[in-house]
Amino acid sequence: MPLALLALALGAFGIGTTEFVIVGLLPDVAADLSVSIPQAGLLVTGYALSVVIGAPLMTIAGNRIPRRGMLLLLMGFFVAGNLLCAIAPDYGTLLAGRVVAAICHGAFFGIGSVVAARVVDPSREARAVALMFMGLTLANVLGVPLGTLLGQQFGWRATFWVVAGLGVAGLLGVRFLVPPQEREPGAGLGRELAAFRAPGVWLGLATTTLGFAGVFASFTYLAPMMTDLAGFPPAAVSWLLVLFGAGLCVGNYLGGKAADRALMPTLYGVLGGLTVVLLLFTVTVHTRLGAAVTVAVFGAVAFATVPPLQLRVLRQTGGAPALASSANISAFNLGNALGAWLSGLAIDHGLGYTAPNWIGALLTAAGLGIALVSGLLDRRAPRERLVTDRADVSA
Helix, strand or coil, rough: HHHHHHHHHHHHHHHHHHHHHHHHHHHHHHHHHHCHHHHHHHHHHHHHHHHHHHHHHHHCCCCCCCHHHHHHHHHHHHHHHHHHHHHCCHHHHHHHHHHHCCCCCCHHHHHHHHHHCCCHHHHHHHHHHHHHHHHHHHHHHHHHHHHHHHHHHHHHHHHHHHHHHHHHHHHHHHHHHHHCCCCCCCHHHHHHHHHCCCCEEEEEHHHHHHHHHHHHHCCCHHHHHHHHHCCCCHHHHHHHHHHHHHHHHHHHHHHHHHHHHCCHHHHHHHHHHHHHHHHHHHHCCCHHHHHHHHHHHHHHHHHCCCCHHHHHHCCCCCCHHHHHHHHHHHHHHEEEEEHHHHHHHHHHCCCCCHHHHHHHHHHHHHHHHHHHHHHHHHHHHHHHHHHHHHHHHCC
């Protein structure tokens, strides 16, 4: 396993920790800065929107910078943003620090996915991407709980100091472990933009948005589902989240391994499996044992989608993958926001806490439908090219 993948995973661990750890620190932040909980919640929303916008913009801005150099620049933004959060004297400064940290997020995962795929044999591309994303899954299992505990014991600012330190470690790892990469012949912004002419890229982005919207439609409201429906005490939610995170790690690895063998069948299988699990969750959520088992399976199937979704877009770009790869990270975050919003509307309209699960199933099923259309177009394209070639020969 190339050490470059470990450096990328370390950077992903730091970025994933800073994205989600704020959820556990919201009460402390709100009390310390004298703002309401909903206002503090904008620190989560603002981060997600910054990822959606920042991923393509930062990739375009750094188009002429070598990939390793761009990764170093992005980690520099990450460190600066978290340092600004750590010293923030007021809410506005803290929000600004979150935005600065977030604008590196999508571009780092987008460009990092390209780098990860290039440092291994082509037959192991999905597993390499999965290993980089393993840093994100471990952030949910270890980084977020430990960061929350640290902030509760020593103040929320301590968490951001430590995360900034993780960023420095990731920056050094990229500098000394990631090899320089030559740009593809003819690479440039025009070619990166031209990749979006391919219908497969847009279908891939749509599959990612809807497929992953199903995950966050349910996951966002996991805590009230576990307490109000399954009957767990509030203190049990933390270990249920660890169970979910353990599933993420297993699913991420297995999804990457399967995608290297058969990309589209894997994508169909995991999206179909996720749809079934979410439908079952509407039933199993009413018992403690059923809910706990389903949470673990849900985590595994949810993140088994990530390597094939990312690799699908990478393989549609015709040798200009950076911008489309970053746009796919935006699609993941757009899906997060869409799923959470739709489930929130359903709950506000009195449909209860089972609604997020069947809404998630519908969204994921829609993503599966788009993936099937995309696969059908792939099968037709070679035949169309063959007919064209034969016509050219006849002429």
